[in-house]
Ligand SMILES: Nc1ncnc2c1ncn2[C@@H]1O[C@H](COP(=O)(O)OP(=O)(O)OP(=O)(O)O)[C@@H](O)[C@H]1O
């Protein structure tokens with residue numbers, strides 16, 4: 001199905017304000033973390049993208065580093081999203097600066113970025129033996145050191161899929177970095193934080209930190225759904241069509257039925273088909 005999306009961001013003003021204000025504090029030298037939760041497709045990534053287009057984000061000169069957690073079913077290697085972030089950082093500031101910032105634990109970085117071991121003659125085996133502690137120190141050192149020159153916005157998406165090692169490292173960074181010009185933004189699907197999820201313990205631990213703010217994105221209101229549908233459709237929708245779309249998308253969200261099954265059972269017309277883009281990605285409704 002062709003996906004349709006709105007150029008205009010609908011709603012989410014207070015969520016954008018939260019992110020902009022957290023960035024302002026981070027730029028002023030107070031490390032901040034924002035946890036953005038919400039069900040699949042609710043608009044977490046879109047919100048982050050919009051935040052990055054706000055004047056403060058564009059004009060701050062902050063380095064934006066993004067990492068994506070991958071569904072564990074696909075055998076993601078440990079620390080995968082942090083490795084992407086560090087690769088982005090090394091590409092932006094150069095290996096030498098990154099290694100310098102890592103300080104005495106610099107060789108531990110090569111456990112995550114083997115390409116650095118050749119550069120600095122790092123002893124990867126030694127670092128592995130000495131365990132996670134040096135590694136965590138090295139990563140914290142890199143962020144802290146580089147943030148002295150360039151503020152950092154570190155975005156890790158979909159941490160509900162992150163492995164335990166990554167979550168432990170993120171928790172460590174959030175706890176240890178205080179006065180560094182770093183804003184961390186972690187997104188997660190709140191509908192995947194069920195029994196057995198590592199986030200069940202991880203989230204409350206982060207919540208206890210005063211430098212962390214958690215925001216759960218609610219579903220769009222009926223008025224906002226109308227604005228969104230109008231934007232996609234190109235002209236104002238009447239109240240009846242809005243009601244139909246709102247109700248169908250609500251049903252679609254709470255159902256795992258496929259689009260064709262939904263069409264059969266609910267009699268959705270071709271006109272409504274594009275609005276199924278509001279439904280959770282991954283559901284082909
Ligand atoms: N407030 C909004 N205004 C306009 N479009 C939106 C809004 N929120 C979400 N969208 C659109 O809805 C679709 C899904 O949003 P997005 O990918 O950000 O969801 P998500 O919460 O990150 O989902 P996932 O959990 O799968 O990562 C995108 O096409 C996005 O542009």
Ligand SMILES: [Mg+2]
Nearest residue numbers: 044045046157
């Ligand atoms: Mg997303």
